[in-house]
Amino acid sequence: ASVHGVARWWSGITAARRWSRRIHRVDFLVDGRRLWTDRTWPFAFRGGSGWDTRTVANGRHLLVVRAYGARGYRTRKLVPVRVVNPPMRVRLSGATATSMLHGLARLAARTGERTRRVMLWVDGRPVSRDDTPPFRLRWDTRDAAEGPHSLVVTARGIGGRRAVERLTVVVANSDALPHSLRAAWGRPADGWPAIG
Numbered sequence: 339a340s341v342h343g344v345a346r347w348w349s350g351i352t353a354a355r356r357w358s359r360r361i362h363r364v365d366f367l368v369d370g371r372r373l374w375t376d377r378t379w380p381f382a383f384r385g386g387s388g389w390d391t392r393t394v395a396n397g398r399h400l401l402v403v404r405a406y407g408a409r410g411y412r413t414r415k416l417v418p419v420r421v422v423n424p425p426m427r428v429r430l431s432g433a434t435a436t437s438m439l440h441g442l443a444r445l446a447a448r449t450g451e452r453t454r455r456v457m458l459w460v461d462g463r464p465v466s467r468d469d470t471p472p473f474r475l476r477w478d479t480r481d482a483a484e485g486p487h488s489l490v491v492t493a494r495g496i497g498g499r500r501a502v503e504r505l506t507v508v509v510a511n512s513d514a515l516p517h518s519l520r521a522a523w524g525r526p527a528d529g530w531p532a533i534g
Contacts, residue, residue: 349381360408
């Protein structure tokens with residue numbers, strides 16, 4: 339079976355079987371690691387809220403259900419699955435490709451899924467990091483040279499998932515833009531949008 343997103347996962351144990359075997363506990367394992375134990379019928383992963391497949395890498399995985407009953411009764415069911423989640427994406431606000439920035443630039447990042455960390459890199463150097471949503475990043479452009487700079491925002495999700503967004507912006511803290519910048523961007527200095 340192919341699964342993605344949050345997959346509903348229950349034991350498959352019927353009321354009749356639970357009664358006849360006196361099943362009192364079910365363990366749910368992914369690739370040999372127990373992630374959840376349920377002691378209430380119908381024995382579902384996380385009480386029925388489902389398994390977030392984005393906590394593992396795309397590809398093949400083995401799900402196992404282990405049931406425990408009276409008089410040492412034990413049984414298990416193996417379910418091979420293929421996780422096929424779309425790539426993780428990071429979306430930015432506060433700057434776009436070809437934005438002109440000055441002063442303290444503030445960016446916001448969102449991914450639409452559980453994320454451990456978001457980082458901002460400028461010209462290959464880390465300048466800001468946030469480990470708590472909503473993710474806010476800052477860059478003091480006054481410490482940077484006037485002109486174009488390469489920004490990279492990286493997001494690290496659960497289960498090793500990663501996303502990257504790249505854009506080029508222009509730092510313009512000076513009142514007078516150099517002629518080369520005006521020519522490269524094809525706009526007069528007083529007509530630039532500014533974010534800061």
